[in-house]
Amino acid sequence: MNVRELTKSVLTLPWAISMFGVQQVTNLMASPPSNERMAGAAKAFDVVSDATAQQLEGWLKQTYQVGNAVQRTLVDLLTLHAPQIDSSALMRTAAELQSGPMFQALVKYGLPPVGWIDSLLVSRKDAPAVAQEFANKLYVITLVTQVHSQLGLHDGDATPLPDLVLKAGDVETFPRLWAIEGLGNYAGDRALAASGDGHLISGLLSDPSAALLPPWSLTMLHAGIGMSFAKHVLKRLDAASAPDAVRAAIEEFVSLCRRSSREGYAGAALESLGLATRTLYPNLTRLLDVHIPDVEPELHGYFWHGAGRAMYFDPMNMLPSVNAPWRAIRRLDEEAPHDLARRNVLSGLAWALTVVNMRHPLIMETFLQHHGQLAAMNDAFVNGVTSALLMRYDTTREDAHIAPFVHHVPHDGDPLLASLWEQVITAPCERALRDEYADLAGSRRLEQLFHDRSAQ
Secondary structure, three states, X not given: OOHHHHHHHHHHHHHHHHHHHHHHHHHHHOOOOOHHHHHHHHHHHHHHHHHHHOOOOHHHHHHHHHHHHHHHHHXXXXXXXXXXXXXXXXXXXXXXXXXXXXXXXXXXXXHHHHHHXXXXXXXXXXXXXXXXXHHHHHHHHHHHHOHHHHHOOOOOOOOOHHHHHHHHOOOOHHHHHHHHHHHHHHHHHHHHHHHOOOOOOOOOOOOHHHOOOOHHHHHHHHHHHHHHHHHHHHOOOOOOOOHHHHHHHHHHHHHHHHHHOOOOOHHHHHOHHHHHHHHHOHHHHHHHHHHHHHHOOOHHHHHHHHHHHHHHHOHHHOOHHHOOOOHHHXXXXXXXXXXXXXXXXXXHHHHHHHHHHOOOHHHHHHHHHHHHHHHHHOHHHXXXXXXXXXXXXXXXXXXXXXXXXXXXOOOOOOHHHHHHHHHHHHHHHHHHHHHHHHHHHHOOOHHHHHOOOOOO
């Protein structure tokens, strides 16, 4: 084809699309609108949109998918309807785009207005807390996705991991936790790329080359390599995978984690399987739950704890209007098929709620106003709070937000809420800092912070 024919084709496309739009408007205006007529027009528009999208490749296709999801969400919100989002597809696309400028611009400039519009649906009493929580989630997402640029990481970088951790040590205390987790994920991805299939990977955090890693970095480095290994095995599965294939994937994941973990830290890596599954492949959650007990029973609680953390960041649970009361709590029974799952999901939710919002105790205060009875009656919730606090203390014990969170006094002067805060937050956290941390660290059992241990 020569340039003349190409030019004709280029000019034909916008003309055809314009006439298509006119045709649909004409059809709608030809007689009084009806649901059937509007549905037919919507289907016609979708057919043309899908045909166009099929011609896109690489980052352009991914950008289209994210932009399409955002604009559909905005329309739902502006018409006061709950957004209809394929959260797993959105999260997988976001994971691929996360270090790119389009995703960063979306998180920084696109989502805050969405949150503001959505916050108009929340009562005035709860709005400040849930709006701040939405902002905090976006901030953590930004921290996680900017690790590469913040630390100067790039493909093919052979800088030893201890040197990278030393650089991350200069990051402020609050974001440092996620920088370290991101480094662990980067180290896992780098090792997988070098090995090809992963079978030769061992000793990432335990061999002599890792001996210089500072103790404060170990929990979240293990969580990071676990996320890398989880993504590696999950991408080969789907809902129709044979039982043997599912069990083989679980075995490979556990082997990768254990071969690269230090004594007492493997659980931090294992928990990431639940986080990755519930975030990126939620249709596989129940499938893995069925087979995990036969392959690695110890993984089971860690898996559901990670799933609880993922529920907290689920796009369907992020917007202010689905909190106060928190939708994730309402979905506990739907998400968790048995008691072990329910306890660990609740613990994982509390874990994420605490670590993300520790700088703003008002958010936990508002949560307790709506779910105080559940928190007070479930040791698993308290376990999640104290485990998150100890993990934060282990990673950045100099962080200035730990003590104010523990000793926060609810602002509205409600004596029942003050008593509840003392029961659920202050007393358990003081006890954990005074007694439990030294025991867990001294006996090399800090992995216990990544599952519900209240029933033990």
